[in-house]
Amino acid sequence: MYTISRQFSFCYGHRLLEYDGKCAHLHGHNGKVKIYLQSEILNPLGMVADFNEIKNCIGRWIEEHLDHRMILQDGDPLIAVLRGQNEPVFVTPEKPTAENMAKLIYGQAEQLGLPVSKVKFWETEKCCADYA
Secondary structure, X not given: OEEEEEEEEEEEEEOOOOOOOHHHOOEEEEEEEEEEEEEOOOOOOOOOOOHHHHHHHHXXXXXXXXXXXXXXXXXXXXXXXXXXXXOXXXXXXXXXXXXXXXXXXXXXXXXXXXXXXXXXXXXXXOOEEEEO
């Protein structure tokens, strides 16, 4: 089995509704994500996938949808306020935890046709979550 990975970094903000702690308030992170792709065979060029293709595919999606966005759970009353101020908001059905961010990016990579096997998402330098 061949495995390759590509890493991306982006800035975002969020808050966790119904959380009893500091993360209940709006705050920001310098997030990092590592996407693992896996295949039993290589393409005619001898690759699982071209690293540039990964960048142009899921990297572009991350940049367009998550980078410098406020990521909020559907139903958060701040969504309307922020959109009313023309602030970029990404709405997710689940709480925007590290675990759910890893799952979100995994699902998007899969939808884009990448042979994704795992996503590792760092919310901070010391805290990360995997989804496989």
